[in-house]
Amino acid sequence: VLVKLLIFSAALAIAPVASYFLSKDYLWEGNTTLAAITAIMSANTVLVAYIVMSIREERLATVKPATSHTTEESKKDR
Amino acid sequence: MSVCPPYAPFFGFGGVAASMILSTVGAAFGTSKAGIGIAGLGTFRPELIMKSLIPVVMSGIIAVYGLVVSVLIAGGLRPTDYSLYAGFIHLGAGLACGFTGLAAGYAIGFVGDSCVRAYVHESRVFVTMVLILIFGEVLGLYGLIVALIMNSRATEAPRCTY
Numbered sequence: 001v002l003v004k005l006l007i008f009s010a011a012l013a014i015a016p017v018a019s020y021f022l023s024k025d026y027l028w029e030g031n032t033t034l035a036a037i038t039a040i041m042s043a044n045t046v047l048v049a050y051i052v053m054s055i056r057e058e059r060l061a062t063v064k065p066a067t068s069h070t071t072e073e074s075k076k077d078r
Numbered sequence: 079m080s081v082c083p084p085y086a087p088f089f090g091f092g093g094v095a096a097s098m099i100l101s102t103v104g105a106a107f108g109t110s111k112a113g114i115g116i117a118g119l120g121t122f123r124p125e126l127i128m129k130s131l132i133p134v135v136m137s138g139i140i141a142v143y144g145l146v147v148s149v150l151i152a153g154g155l156r157p158t159d160y161s162l163y164a165g166f167i168h169l170g171a172g173l174a175c176g177f178t179g180l181a182a183g184y185a186i187g188f189v190g191d192s193c194v195r196a197y198v199h200e201s202r203v204f205v206t207m208v209l210i211l212i213f214g215e216v217l218g219l220y221g222l223i224v225a226l227i228m229n230s231r232a233t234e235a236p237r238c239t240y
Contacts (some may be wrong), residue, residue, distance in 0.1 A: 001127075001128065002129075005131070008135070009138075012135065012138050012139070012142065013142075016142050016145070016146055017145065017146070017149065020146060020149060020150075026176070030157065032150055032153055032229070032230075033150075033226050033229070033230045034088070036146050036147070036150045036222075036226055039142075039146045040142075040143065040146060040219070040222065043139050043142045043146075044139070047135055050135050051132060051208065052116055053128075054128040054129045054131070054132065055129065057128055058125070058126070058128065058129055061125055064169075066178070075186075
């Protein structure tokens with residue numbers, strides 16, 4: 001859990017600034033406005049990835065106890 | 079009155095500072111206020127913590143908006159041949175992004191705190207929380223768009239030959 005949070009925090013700090021400078025030089029040939037838009041899109045991508053990951057992790061956590069309960073009840077029936 | 083006075087970079091650097099400082103104040107307020115609610119939720123339902131950290135991540139994005147605008151404006155500053163027109167543009171862009179980031183962080187803080195507390199009791203509050211947070215986040219995005227539009231006009235500033 002902590003490792004995931006650290007990875008996301010680092011990504012949120014590094015990805016926008018890196019994408020700004022890299023896209024300014026290699027993608028947009030010096031156009032700073034488009035480079036800023038690229039940086040903002042990368043920051044929002046990190047946010048969406050975090051939301052999706054947290055929803056998936058919660059679904060995995062709620063499905064697991066349900067399956068273990070059903071197997072225990074079948075043992076009781078025997 | 080000259081077109082490129084020596085005090086023109088003061089306004090340019092003021093824009094860089096204003097963008098970073100004010101958006102960070104908004105993000106700090108959002109993080110701390112939402113963090114209070116998350117600490118309350120964590121004592122009852124620790125398995126919900128990863129989902130309830132979304133307001134904190136969104137406050138971080140507000141600070142990233144201010145950072146990107148600061149870097150953008152600072153890239154256009156020059157020691158000489160910098161007109162007062164460009165200085166005012168950069169100051170306006172920095173203030174636009176900074177104050178909207180402050181407003182967005184304020185909204186995210188209050189919404190994050192109360193929605194996270196409600197999420198302990200009712201799990202369907204989650205989608206509502208994400209929707210309201212997105213609307214609050216978009217306030218900062220509007221300020222960023224206006225700052226970008228303003229900054230793009232600074233390239234047509236008058237040049238001084240000295």
